[in-house]
Amino acid sequence: MSDKIDAALETVFGANSELYxxxxxxxxxxxxxxxxxxxxxxxxxxxxxDHAFSCLGMDEIIPAHEALLDAFRAKGLPIIxxxxxxxxxxxxxxxxxxWHKKIPAEVLSAGSPAVAIDERIAPQPGEIVITKKRxxxxxxxxxxxxxxxxxxxxxxxxxxxxxxxxRNSCEDAIADGFRTIVVRExxxxxxxxxVAWNLFDIDAKFGxxxxxxxxxxxxxxxxx
Amino acid sequence: MSDKIDAALETVFGANSELYxxxxxxxxxxxxxxxxxxxxxxxxxxxxxDHAFSCLGMDEIIPAHEALLDAFRAKGLPIIxxxxxxxxxxxxxxxxxxWHKKIPAEVLSAGSPAVAIDERIAPQPGEIVITKKRxxxxxxxxxxxxxxxxxxxxxxxxxxxxxxxxRNSCEDAIADGFRTIVVRExxxxxxxxxVAWNLFDIDAKFGxxxxxxxxxxxxxxxxx
Amino acid sequence: MSDKIDAALETVFGANSELYxxxxxxxxxxxxxxxxxxxxxxxxxxxxxDHAFSCLGMDEIIPAHEALLDAFRAKGLPIIxxxxxxxxxxxxxxxxxxWHKKIPAEVLSAGSPAVAIDERIAPQPGEIVITKKRxxxxxxxxxxxxxxxxxxxxxxxxxxxxxxxxRNSCEDAIADGFRTIVVRExxxxxxxxxVAWNLFDIDAKFGxxxxxxxxxxxxxxxxx
Amino acid sequence: MSDKIDAALETVFGANSELYxxxxxxxxxxxxxxxxxxxxxxxxxxxxxDHAFSCLGMDEIIPAHEALLDAFRAKGLPIIxxxxxxxxxxxxxxxxxxWHKKIPAEVLSAGSPAVAIDERIAPQPGEIVITKKRxxxxxxxxxxxxxxxxxxxxxxxxxxxxxxxxRNSCEDAIADGFRTIVVRExxxxxxxxxVAWNLFDIDAKFGxxxxxxxxxxxxxxxxx
Numbered sequence: 001m002s003d004k005i006d007a008a009l010e011t012v013f014g015a016n017s018e019l020y021x022x023x024x025x026x027x028x029x030x031x032x033x034x035x036x037x038x039x040x041x042x043x044x045x046x047x048x049x050d051h052a053f054s055c056l057g058m059d060e061i062i063p064a065h066e067a068l069l070d071a072f073r074a075k076g077l078p079i080i081x082x083x084x085x086x087x088x089x090x091x092x093x094x095x096x097x098x099w100h101k102k103i104p105a106e107v108l109s110a111g112s113p114a115v116a117i118d119e120r121i122a123p124q125p126g127e128i129v130i131t132k133k134r135x136x137x138x139x140x141x142x143x144x145x146x147x148x149x150x151x152x153x154x155x156x157x158x159x160x161x162x163x164x165x166x167r168n169s170c171e172d173a174i175a176d177g178f179r180t181i182v183v184r185e186x187x188x189x190x191x192x193x194x195v196a197w198n199l200f201d202i203d204a205k206f207g208x209x210x211x212x213x214x215x216x217x218x219x220x221x222x223x224x
Numbered sequence: 225m226s227d228k229i230d231a232a233l234e235t236v237f238g239a240n241s242e243l244y245x246x247x248x249x250x251x252x253x254x255x256x257x258x259x260x261x262x263x264x265x266x267x268x269x270x271x272x273x274d275h276a277f278s279c280l281g282m283d284e285i286i287p288a289h290e291a292l293l294d295a296f297r298a299k300g301l302p303i304i305x306x307x308x309x310x311x312x313x314x315x316x317x318x319x320x321x322x323w324h325k326k327i328p329a330e331v332l333s334a335g336s337p338a339v340a341i342d343e344r345i346a347p348q349p350g351e352i353v354i355t356k357k358r359x360x361x362x363x364x365x366x367x368x369x370x371x372x373x374x375x376x377x378x379x380x381x382x383x384x385x386x387x388x389x390x391r392n393s394c395e396d397a398i399a400d401g402f403r404t405i406v407v408r409e410x411x412x413x414x415x416x417x418x419v420a421w422n423l424f425d426i427d428a429k430f431g432x433x434x435x436x437x438x439x440x441x442x443x444x445x446x447x448x
Numbered sequence: 449m450s451d452k453i454d455a456a457l458e459t460v461f462g463a464n465s466e467l468y469x470x471x472x473x474x475x476x477x478x479x480x481x482x483x484x485x486x487x488x489x490x491x492x493x494x495x496x497x498d499h500a501f502s503c504l505g506m507d508e509i510i511p512a513h514e515a516l517l518d519a520f521r522a523k524g525l526p527i528i529x530x531x532x533x534x535x536x537x538x539x540x541x542x543x544x545x546x547w548h549k550k551i552p553a554e555v556l557s558a559g560s561p562a563v564a565i566d567e568r569i570a571p572q573p574g575e576i577v578i579t580k581k582r583x584x585x586x587x588x589x590x591x592x593x594x595x596x597x598x599x600x601x602x603x604x605x606x607x608x609x610x611x612x613x614x615r616n617s618c619e620d621a622i623a624d625g626f627r628t629i630v631v632r633e634x635x636x637x638x639x640x641x642x643v644a645w646n647l648f649d650i651d652a653k654f655g656x657x658x659x660x661x662x663x664x665x666x667x668x669x670x671x672x
Numbered sequence: 673m674s675d676k677i678d679a680a681l682e683t684v685f686g687a688n689s690e691l692y693x694x695x696x697x698x699x700x701x702x703x704x705x706x707x708x709x710x711x712x713x714x715x716x717x718x719x720x721x722d723h724a725f726s727c728l729g730m731d732e733i734i735p736a737h738e739a740l741l742d743a744f745r746a747k748g749l750p751i752i753x754x755x756x757x758x759x760x761x762x763x764x765x766x767x768x769x770x771w772h773k774k775i776p777a778e779v780l781s782a783g784s785p786a787v788a789i790d791e792r793i794a795p796q797p798g799e800i801v802i803t804k805k806r807x808x809x810x811x812x813x814x815x816x817x818x819x820x821x822x823x824x825x826x827x828x829x830x831x832x833x834x835x836x837x838x839r840n841s842c843e844d845a846i847a848d849g850f851r852t853i854v855v856r857e858x859x860x861x862x863x864x865x866x867v868a869w870n871l872f873d874i875d876a877k878f879g880x881x882x883x884x885x886x887x888x889x890x891x892x893x894x895x896x
Contacts, residue, residue, distance in 0.1 A: 101253040
């Protein structure tokens, strides 16, 4: 069914793009001088099967991350990972806030293997993993200040899910003054259509959705 | 075409909802003790025809707002409007940040009629209009602190667009610790399908999407 | 010397208070319905001798915390601790941002005993320790959203240092919409005069500075 | 009395500086590549006599601002002003949040001459005035994103008051990843001692406090 919905969506995206371009949306934000890679929630609960949070498409998404991580490391550019995990769900106060009232946050226990970054694309020494509590990698974390302090002006965003943490991170990235680029082949979700419609909305308004090869090519051809 | 895409989307939403419910998503967050109404960007540039930002469906959306505003005013509950407007686009620094590099922010001049709230649903004395610069009503505004100071624990969100300012406001509302409720008939957009897929994502993860009548009924039946 | 400077400060505070009260500053914000205790940076690097961050006055400050923790626990009210610690100082990006360019952040290694909460006032199961990266307990953390989600409207702030993390947390607490109360005997610093002048500024503009006994009495006399 | 307290403070600052330097505080953060000028609350309520918010020392502070504004304009560098003003104090919700419960925020009416920038140092076309609601120029405003989008990495901060809006803006500036420099002769307050003790705390931990001539000299000698 996913193919069928994607085909229907492509048709509507065509008409919508025409409207957007006639009105001045879908502009290209482009690259700045210094990009960082922001890998959203590529932890086992999302990348491995049989979890409440498991996502589709890892056969393509994991290799895309391997290529991107290699390219950023080769240039010495900043790489930041996020995961989502909670210390306390039941208590006088919870770090989940209200989110467990909408999603199964209670299975994301801090310190458990489920919330560790997938070892196939594990962080190397010196690469920071931010444990966030909300959908956005920026909201309630020191990320924006860290990136500004490092002179970063462009954030390349990957990971899962398109319909929550990736999208919300893109919205915050541009709001916080960073050029935002999303790598099409490196973004996933767990439901049919959600990658397509969220990347469509992101590309129209919040960041440039680019193919993996274009991103790798930019990194290869430039010094930073 | 909008009907056709909405029909295709309804089919995929059905399958997706089954997956979500099996996994513990799409939970109901429900009402707290004190709601506020947050009216997103119901200014002329969005509610009237022939603007770059013009949205569809105002024949239904404006009356839905009239009913909601009456209900909140009848109970003396807080009402906050937002609009989006810019002082300076070309200059050493712009309050648009980078957003004009994706969308036609340059037509949203501060002080122009385009960014004034539609007079059909105009704010009354004592109702605050926040001029925001980003998609979210919370990002870069004092909104969260204002609501907490007023004892608000629930935010009822309406307005435009589903694919940007309404959605991003919902994401931030729950992240900032407020129960989030979106009124289905009071949300619009300018492209086909975008109301449907964004309300679907919101209802799965960020806030309860409820019919207008259910919201009005809750307000009528309770004291605050 | 500390006594001498405090005496000089008391004189000037007297005159300043007269000016402030004549102009409408130094108002009392008072208690709301549901307080939380926010214990700032009472970790070994601050509470024990011979660290770069060591503070004075722990003979009074630790017992004051014991009394407050008992009182909050007796009522089942939320307690949140903060500490400050860093993963990476030298690297393409650091979670210290720029702060290590002003203070010796490099000695606050994440996971080291220095940044663990002092065991004399250790958190109990279900009490969350937020590892912050900046001075404020709110900036770049999920604290405000957690407190709002828990229905908290009042934050009782203690710990160290008066001239940085305690003060900045007070400024953010009221800005984020929480009634702010600071417990005089439970706040410390490492330099002469800094507790006095910062509590003076806080009491004038950001929160009520109250004696320990008044805070304990309020907790004893009320149900929450 | 102000001279007497300042003399007493200078003595204690000497001893405190020795401790700080022995422990690795009071480091120099220095200039980055692109500074912006952030002028805090130099509006009539603060710069003119006979207001609740009136500050001391304008005979020196106004000329210091004139010199700084000239220097930033000569280099085409960004200049941002803030003021503090409120739409509604009494109502179901107020943009003052809780701050009017500590300070006389009710006299700072939006649109009144009191909250307009002093015409002696008025903004020129293209220079943005942010109307903030809290002490910090960053909290609840789009400032950080605007600065980052403009490529700014250093914020030169001036204005009033040392004990509230200037200090809190410095704390947030470095937390948000900007090098922070405060101009000693361009900062004021309304009570004795407050400029001295707040600049001392800022210089120890949050930003470099520099003499006007050093700042002007840096601007003259460099291209940006």
